[in-house]
Amino acid sequence: MNNNYEVGITVIMPVYKVEKYVSKAIECILNQTFKDFEFIIVDDGTPDNSGKICDEYAQKDSRIQVIHQENAGAPAARNRAIDIAKGKYLYFMDSDDWAEPEMLQEMYDLAEKNEAELVVTGFYIETYYSDDEKYTQIQTEEPMDFLTQQSFRENAYKLFDKNLLYSPWNKLYSAKYMMDNNLKFPQTWMDDFPFVLSFIRDVKKVVFNPKPYYRFMRARAESETAKYKSTLYEKREEEHQWMLDLYKYWDIKDDAKKAAAREMVFRRYIERVVGCIENVTNPNCTLSKKERKAEIKRILNNPNVSEALKIAKPNSKYMKIMLLPVKWKNVTLCYLEGTLISRIKTKNVKLFAKLKANR
Numbered sequence: 001m002n003n004n005y006e007v008g009i010t011v012i013m014p015v016y017k018v019e020k021y022v023s024k025a026i027e028c029i030l031n032q033t034f035k036d037f038e039f040i041i042v043d044d045g046t047p048d049n050s051g052k053i054c055d056e057y058a059q060k061d062s063r064i065q066v067i068h069q070e071n072a073g074a075p076a077a078r079n080r081a082i083d084i085a086k087g088k089y090l091y092f093m094d095s096d097d098w099a100e101p102e103m104l105q106e107m108y109d110l111a112e113k114n115e116a117e118l119v120v121t122g123f124y125i126e127t128y129y130s131d132d133e134k135y136t137q138i139q140t141e142e143p144m145d146f147l148t149q150q151s152f153r154e155n156a157y158k159l160f161d162k163n164l165l166y167s168p169w170n171k172l173y174s175a176k177y178m179m180d181n182n183l184k185f186p187q188t189w190m191d192d193f194p195f196v197l198s199f200i201r202d203v204k205k206v207v208f209n210p211k212p213y214y215r216f217m218r219a220r221a222e223s224e225t226a227k228y229k230s231t232l233y234e235k236r237e238e239e240h241q242w243m244l245d246l247y248k249y250w251d252i253k254d255d256a257k258k259a260a261a262r263e264m265v266f267r268r269y270i271e272r273v274v275g276c277i278e279n280v281t282n283p284n285c286t287l288s289k290k291e292r293k294a295e296i297k298r299i300l301n302n303p304n305v306s307e308a309l310k311i312a313k314p315n316s317k318y319m320k321i322m323l324l325p326v327k328w329k330n331v332t333l334c335y336l337e338g339t340l341i342s343r344i345k346t347k348n349v350k351l352f353a354k355l356k357a358n359r
Contacts, residue, residue, distance in 0.1 A: 005088040006086040007087045008089065009034065009038075009172070010039075010085035010087030011038070011039045011104075012081040012082065012085065012090060012091070013040070013092070013093040014042045014077035014078055014095065015043050015044060015095045016044045016095070017050065018048075018095045019048045019050045019053060026053075028098040028099050028101070029093060032099075032103065032104045033105045034104035037091075039061075040085065041058075041066045041067070042077035043066060043068045044072060044077040050095070073187065075191040076185075082178070089174060090173045091169075091173070092168040092173075097216050099215060100212075103121075103213035103214065107213075111172055111174070116174070117173075117203050117204060118173060118177075118207070119207045119208075119209065120159060120206065120208045121170050121212065122139055122164070122211055123169070123170040124139070124214065124215045125216050127218045138212050139163050141158055141159060141161075142158075153250045154254055155257070156200070157261035157265075160264055161264050161268075164208075165196060166193050168196060170213070181202065183198055190239075201249065228279060229279060232275075232279045233279070233299060240265070240272075240304065243265045247262070263311055266312045267312035267314065270308040273299060273308070277337070278338045278341040278342055280338060293332075300334065309323065309327055322337065
């Protein structure tokens with residue numbers, strides 16, 4: 001990546017085991033109203049036909065460059081593309097999603113008009129509960145202007161609260177800012193969140209567009225979001241500390257904004273504790289029932305849980321009820337609740353999506 005920009009935007013997309021979806025992802029970029037882009041696709045050693053499909057598109061459109069490499073994970077794939085990117089701005093696409101055709105143009109226009117280092121937009125979450133039936137959730141926030149770095153830091157909690165500052169694909173990034181700050185995706189599981197955190201840590205010029213463009217597909221049977229994850233709890237603890245560290249670094253002076261941000265951080269944490277308990281009761285969990293209950297007890301006895309329960313103010317009656325077994329530190333009730341959530345998650349995806357959206 002260098003300062004000799006040859007195109008307006010570099011679109012970067014890692015590809016792995018998505019042969020059913022990658023054509024739609026590629027076509028949504030080729031059909032963008034914005035045309036001044038290069039499209040770097042990194043085939044991360046996929047064992048299916050995804051790489052071949054990408055090559056076929058590259059033969060038809062010179063803006064596409066396909067890189068084939070041995071499997072090294074999405075972070076390494078994105079970083080390899082970043083190293084050769086020629087765009088003034090970078091956009092990161094996932095290979096099993098798609099986006100509205102005006103997305104790149106409107107993001108680019110906002111970035112140029114405001115000399116922004118980062119553009120953030122709304123997005124859709126589309127949870128499929130059959131091949132052609134889905135529950136669509138819009139993630140957005142009221143329009144707001146960040147005229148200064150301080151303004152962004154004071155109000156970022158509102159964007160965090162609507163999940164707008166976690167994923168990389170609802171954003172346009174200044175390539176110069178990335179290069180000046182030597183920013184790359186960390187080689188870790190769930191790499192997107194720490195990358196975004198590192199980007200916003202010192203960012204000065206941010207523009208928010210509430211309009212949703214990107215369509216994030218959820219609830220594929222083979223998706224990462226549907227699997228049991230043995231290290232999920234440790235990852236959530238790590239993420240919580242990242243958030244605490246970020247706000248400590250930002251050192252917000254406005255007491256009301258500081259309190260609101262703190263409540264958001266701890267509410268986010270305690271909601272994810274419920275998710276960690278559900279993960280332990282997931283049908284694919286390899287632990288015995290005794291080991292599962294021991295793990296739930298370990299989670300409940302974490303001091304962070306007690307602190308979060310004091311600070312967090314759940315948004316719904318549903319979430320308040322879900323937190324009761326956690327407040328009581330009742331392992332059996334938490335186990336039963338987790339089992340119920342797991343059952344709904346696997347047997348009634350539509351209901352699970354609605355409950356999650358309205359928690």
